[in-house]
Amino acid sequence: MFRTIIFLLSLPVLFVSCTNQRLNWDPDDYTVTAGDTLYSIAWRYEIDPDDLAKWNHLSSPYIIHPGDRLHTNESDSLAAVKSVVEEAQPLQQKRPTEITVRRGDTLYSLSKATDVSVDRLAWINGLKKPYVINPGQTLNLTGKPVVAQVRPVVQNTTLQSAVSLVTPQTVRTPVSVVDTKRTVSWQWPVVGKVIERFNKNKNDAKGIDIAGKEGESVKAASSGKVVYSGNGLISYGNLVIIKHSKSYLSAYAHNKRLLVKEGESVKAGQKIAELGKTGVEKPKLHFEIRKNGKPVDPIRYLPRS
Numbered sequence: 513m514f515r516t517i518i519f520l521l522s523l524p525v526l527f528v529s530c531t532n533q534r535l536n537w538d539p540d541d542y543t544v545t546a547g548d549t550l551y552s553i554a555w556r557y558e559i560d561p562d563d564l565a566k567w568n569h570l571s572s573p574y575i576i577h578p579g580d581r582l583h584t585n586e587s588d589s590l591a592a593v594k595s596v597v598e599e600a601q602p603l604q605q606k607r608p609t610e611i612t613v614r615r616g617d618t619l620y621s622l623s624k625a626t627d628v629s630v631d632r633l634a635w636i637n638g639l640k641k642p643y644v645i646n647p648g649q650t651l652n653l654t655g656k657p658v659v660a661q662v663r664p665v666v667q668n669t670t671l672q673s674a675v676s677l678v679t680p681q682t683v684r685t686p687v688s689v690v691d692t693k694r695t696v697s698w699q700w701p702v703v704g705k706v707i708e709r710f711n712k713n714k715n716d717a718k719g720i721d722i723a724g725k726e727g728e729s730v731k732a733a734s735s736g737k738v739v740y741s742g743n744g745l746i747s748y749g750n751l752v753i754i755k756h757s758k759s760y761l762s763a764y765a766h767n768k769r770l771l772v773k774e775g776e777s778v779k780a781g782q783k784i785a786e787l788g789k790t791g792v793e794k795p796k797l798h799f800e801i802r803k804n805g806k807p808v809d810p811i812r813y814l815p816r817s
Contacts, residue, residue, distance in 0.1 A: 541581045549774065550574040551739040551753055555763065557584050558718075560805035561739075562758065610652050619643040628653050696756045698813045699780060701733045701764055702787060702797050710809040716747065718807040719763070719800030726768055726795040730785040732778045733762050733799070733814070741770050748798070749790030754778060765798035766790050 542553055550570065554561040565574055567583045576582070611626060619639065623630045634643055636655040645651065701722070708721035732754055739761070740753035748765040752772060755761050768788025778784055789795045801810045 542584050544576050544578050544580040544582060545744070546578050547742050547744040548576065548578075549740050550576060551755065551761070552742075552745055553582060553584075554805055555740070555753060555761070555802070556745060558802075558805055558807065559584065561755075561761075563805065609654050610650055613645050613647055613649040613651060615647045617645065617647075619645055622651065626653055696734050696760050697780065698733050698801075698810075698815070699731075700814055701731050701762075701799050702728060704797075706811075707796065708798075710807070710811065712807050719798055720810050722797045722799060724787045724795055724797055726786075726788055728787040728795075729783045730764050730767060730787050730797055732780055732782045732784050733801075734760075735780045736762075736778060738772045738774055738776045738778060738784075741772055741774050743790065747791055749792065750785070750788065752784050754784075759804050761802040763798075763800040763802070765800075766792050766796060768795075 542557070544553070550564060551561050554564045557564075561574075563586070564582065564584070565571065567586055570576070608626070611622060613622070619630055619633055622628075622645075623633055626633075630643070633651060633653070634640070636652050639645070702724050704722045704724045706720050707723045708717055710720055711717035730752075734754075734756045736754040736756035738752060739755045740751065743750050745751055748763070750765075750767040750770050752764045752767065752770055753761055754763075764785055766788055767785035767790065769786040770784075771786070772778060772784045787795055787797050792798075799810055801808050801813055
């Protein structure tokens with residue numbers, strides 16, 4: 513009976529906790545899972561990887577961890593920063609400058625409570641060991657030397673430092689600028705019949721499908737750097753994504769075997785995978801090109817066969 517009563521009394525607390533989590537949960541954010549990269553997430557949402565990095569204060573090499581929550585649009589990122597700034601500034605403005613000693617207080621307990629070191633508290637208030645303090649006594653938390661050290665931090669508070677109060681692991685240097693003048697020349701990744709044309713309005717036609725034999729060589733359509741190699745994107749099977757310039761990415765899906773790893777540089781025409789049918793019924797290569805995160809028709813870029 514006693515255990516039943518305790519359980520019933522705890523239900524409101526559990527309900528409030530779950531409600532708060534639900535209110536704080538943003539459905540437009542994405543939770544990173546094992547195997548994800550910044551580029552695979554950007555590919556999933558059809559957004560520019562540079563934008564995704566900027567919205568989440570990430571810089572190269574764009575390190576993310578399972579469980580991280582990433583903003584997938586700019587409005588969420590700006591709203592989060594604004595909220596943090598509004599909460600952080602009052603906290604700094606209301607920081608007390610003195611404290612009254614209560615019964616049972618010691619200089620050590622007050623140091624922990626006020627985040628001011630014992631030595632500094634003693635120096636500001638002219639106390640000497642064994643640091644005897646009495647109930648009702650007022651202790652100053654700041655002195656002239658302390659104010660001189662703290663003031664620049666308060667006056668120079670920026671949006672980035674405000675964000676660090678909530679997600680310090682994501683505060684990094686600004687996103688690096690990549691050369692935007694590089695010309696990307698394209699070639700066919702495999703030779704075969706195009707059996708599915710590009711249709712940006714169909715989820716499975718954001719590129720083209722090329723028929724082929726299982727085990728046939730899949731080649732890089734242009735030189736670049738491998739930014740994803742795995743099978744974590746639903747409906748793509750074994751997938752390779754290559755970054756060719758600031759604007760262009762290409763993807764090679766449904767492979768039987770992947771022959772390149774993330775971070776590896778590849779040349780145009782280099783074998784990067786073996787054609788397969790992972791995630792589909794018949795062997796084929798699903799090939800996509802993205803410009804600034806958006807799918808474009810590969811036929812417009814590939815040479816006429």
